[in-house]
Amino acid sequence: MKKDKFIIQGLGGQKKLSGEIEINGAKNAILKVMVSSVLFEDSFLMTNVPEIEDLNRMIEIFSGLGIKVIKKSKGEYLIDSQGINGKEIDEEISKRLRASILFTGPMLARFGKVTFPHPGGCVIGARPIDLFIDGFKKMGAKVEVKDEKYLVTAEGPNPMDGQMKKLKGTNIFFKVQSVTATETFIMAGVLAEGKTVLKNVAMEPEIISFVDFLNSCGAQITGAGTPTIEIIGGNLLKAEGKNYKTVPDRIETGSFLILGALCAKDLKISHCQPKHLEILIEMLRDSGADIEVGEDYLRIRDNNKNNAEIKSINIKTHEYPGFPTDLQAPMVVYLTQVTGESFIFETIFEGRLNYTDDLKTMGANIKMWDAHRATVTGPTLLKGRELDGPDIRTGFAFVIAGLVAKGESIINNVYYVDRGYENVEERLRKIGADIKRIN
Numbered sequence: 001m002k003k004d005k006f007i008i009q010g011l012g013g014q015k016k017l018s019g020e021i022e023i024n025g026a027k028n029a030i031l032k033v034m035v036s037s038v039l040f041e042d043s044f045l046m047t048n049v050p051e052i053e054d055l056n057r058m059i060e061i062f063s064g065l066g067i068k069v070i071k072k073s074k075g076e077y078l079i080d081s082q083g084i085n086g087k088e089i090d091e092e093i094s095k096r097l098r099a100s101i102l103f104t105g106p107m108l109a110r111f112g113k114v115t116f117p118h119p120g121g122c123v124i125g126a127r128p129i130d131l132f133i134d135g136f137k138k139m140g141a142k143v144e145v146k147d148e149k150y151l152v153t154a155e156g157p158n159p160m161d162g163q164m165k166k167l168k169g170t171n172i173f174f175k176v177q178s179v180t181a182t183e184t185f186i187m188a189g190v191l192a193e194g195k196t197v198l199k200n201v202a203m204e205p206e207i208i209s210f211v212d213f214l215n216s217c218g219a220q221i222t223g224a225g226t227p228t229i230e231i232i233g234g235n236l237l238k239a240e241g242k243n244y245k246t247v248p249d250r251i252e253t254g255s256f257l258i259l260g261a262l263c264a265k266d267l268k269i270s271h272c273q274p275k276h277l278e279i280l281i282e283m284l285r286d287s288g289a290d291i292e293v294g295e296d297y298l299r300i301r302d303n304n305k306n307n308a309e310i311k312s313i314n315i316k317t318h319e320y321p322g323f324p325t326d327l328q329a330p331m332v333v334y335l336t337q338v339t340g341e342s343f344i345f346e347t348i349f350e351g352r353l354n355y356t357d358d359l360k361t362m363g364a365n366i367k368m369w370d371a372h373r374a375t376v377t378g379p380t381l382l383k384g385r386e387l388d389g390p391d392i393r394t395g396f397a398f399v400i401a402g403l404v405a406k407g408e409s410i411i412n413n414v415y416y417v418d419r420g421y422e423n424v425e426e427r428l429r430k431i432g433a434d435i436k437r438i439n
């Protein structure tokens, strides 16, 4: 892991950033589309791909599975699964990258068996996999645990090949809405025998874009974007020259919008889809932010000119279209700068408020009630500090805090920011931020 750090000279509350920042393709869309190559008999091209660290980890997993990922140009990759070998996913990477759990569905559906370690917890929470295990059992698979690994074997008959067993289509009701469980079982259903019905599924826009692409290559999936998805199982998919264009990253868009609300004189956020961020726009406007919404851009201007009061707001994280847990940490930084008391309820992950102690060392007034609830009282002047970013989203929230604060901040563990945000310091410098990377 690289030990880079950011050195930031804060603006001390002044609104100075201006210009345009372009949004990249979504991390949480492209990782799933790459995994879906396991369902294909030919190759396909992916465009608008963000050049982030998580992409590199995924490419490492693919090389062990015999799937080639070839960079054509910046943001354009060809993925070719014609040499897929059905081997085990690299255990070390799998433990470090939670998204590796996505492989289980298509590998099991294609090869009739899959072995994987528990992907492990991380700083944002325990990250259980019970939905995956229960779902595989419902599709007729046998699940064994051996040497701290799960061994899952399909048991259904396979009319195409007497040897290899298939998953059986069935009804699965998810006890909680889960993004990766929804995507994993969509992929399992594509090659399963008969119809799979998934209920109480996640409805994120990345899932809709994923399903549209699979359908364009021969899958039969209906209901993406609603609570129930139905999949009619069939044969391997064929891209036959079709490309996947990665949808803009709504979390990156939201992160820059929050930064703009705090530090921008006049900032345009382009190449994005504002319709995927209605909740954040609504919340920021409620608190007094001046936001212009275009078809594919957002513009945020300094709202201090009319001495408008910037009011506190209450945030409850929720599955899409509710307030995204991935924007909770940046939003808390925002709330340290508004007038009054704001209440935060993090409902998705139990470890996702732990960073508030670090913000307190900068001068934030935050009271934690329990692992899920906190109150932020503002406005407070933040002072530059040295902070260790513990995960992608908190890492970027610390960058925002450093830019708002007075004085110099050092943000360590920039590796985490690099996992989800491409070349962030250069893009921030372009709009006037004083940030540099030290190796």
Ligand code: EPU
Pocket (backbone or CB within 6 Å): 027, 028, 031, 098, 099, 125, 126, 127, 128, 129, 130, 131, 132, 176, 177, 178, 179, 180, 181, 202, 325, 326, 347, 348, 349, 392, 393, 420
């Ligand atoms: N859950 C279970 N059992 C399971 C799976 C999930 O109880 O078997 C629970 C989780 O503990 C959590 C809830 O379900 O309380 C929702 O978690 P989900 O499964 O939706 O999370 P995920 O799919 O692992 C994705 C994103 C995360 C994002 C969450 C929530 C990817 C690769 N990751 O994770 O993104 O926070 O959805 O929206 O799509 C990030 O980008 O920084 C990030 C962490």
